Amino acid sequence: MPPADAASLSPDERQASIASSDPVIPSMSLPPNDDLAAAIRTIPDYPKPGILFRDITTLLGDARAFGRAIDALAEPFAAAGIDKVAGIEARGFIIGGAVAHRLAAGFVPIRKRGKLPHSTVRVAYSLEYGIDEMEMHVDAVRAGERVVLVDDLIATGGTAQGAVTLLRDMGAEIAAAAFVIDLPDLGGADKLRGLGVDVHTLVAFAGH
Numbered sequence: 001m002p003p004a005d006a007a008s009l010s011p012d013e014r015q016a017s018i019a020s021s022d023p024v025i026p027s028m029s030l031p032p033n034d035d036l037a038a039a040i041r042t043i044p045d046y047p048k049p050g051i052l053f054r055d056i057t058t059l060l061g062d063a064r065a066f067g068r069a070i071d072a073l074a075e076p077f078a079a080a081g082i083d084k085v086a087g088i089e090a091r092g093f094i095i096g097g098a099v100a101h102r103l104a105a106g107f108v109p110i111r112k113r114g115k116l117p118h119s120t121v122r123v124a125y126s127l128e129y130g131i132d133e134m135e136m137h138v139d140a141v142r143a144g145e146r147v148v149l150v151d152d153l154i155a156t157g158g159t160a161q162g163a164v165t166l167l168r169d170m171g172a173e174i175a176a177a178a179f180v181i182d183l184p185d186l187g188g189a190d191k192l193r194g195l196g197v198d199v200h201t202l203v204a205f206a207g208h
């Protein structure tokens, strides 16, 4: 764990203190990601027929799997000078908040339209069916800050692409985007890579 006075350290000092601290489960002894895949429940035909819904609530309820997922997502960035983690509502708040804590970084909530109280920047994004809008506070990131974007899952990539647009428009440098689950058949991770984003994922499931 970072020291209690981590907030008073520079980003590099904070990252160094994390890199030298003991993770909950040492990375050298991590089991293969098959264990993480097994901790994720699949619900057929939710929320509509033909969709295999990848339900992370079972992973979240399993302390070991949850801790492993957070450590694995954070580990590549332990010495990367990350200022902020941006998480996408709603499941991205759970994963992103924990990763931010692990990196001793700040957290930026990217929310669906109308939920944030202060002045916002807004972008429309495409979902599998239709479009929606997401927002971020205008002062949530400063120009040049290094941000890791985090969500539970990337499918078509429309949601993550919207978040990348918001963050870049505000001058943030996107160090990477990290997801527990990739649905590679839907092409989202490749779409983000095409935007010049370094994409990290832990578990891939075939199909929708």
Ligand SMILES: O=P(O)(O)OC[C@H]1O[C@H](OP(=O)(O)OP(=O)(O)O)[C@H](O)[C@@H]1O
Binding pocket: 088, 089, 090, 091, 092, 126, 127, 128, 151, 152, 153, 154, 155, 156, 157, 158, 159, 160, 188
């Ligand atoms: O790559 P995409 O095709 O854009 O899909 C991925 C997004 O879909 C899910 O969120 P959802 O919109 O269902 O919101 P929720 O987290 O509030 O359930 C998931 O948590 C991602 O944010």
Ligand SMILES: Nc1ncnc2[nH]cnc12
Binding pocket: 051, 052, 053, 054, 055, 153, 155, 208
């Ligand atoms: N198959 C899926 N399971 C869970 N969340 C999703 N978001 C988009 N596609 C999804």
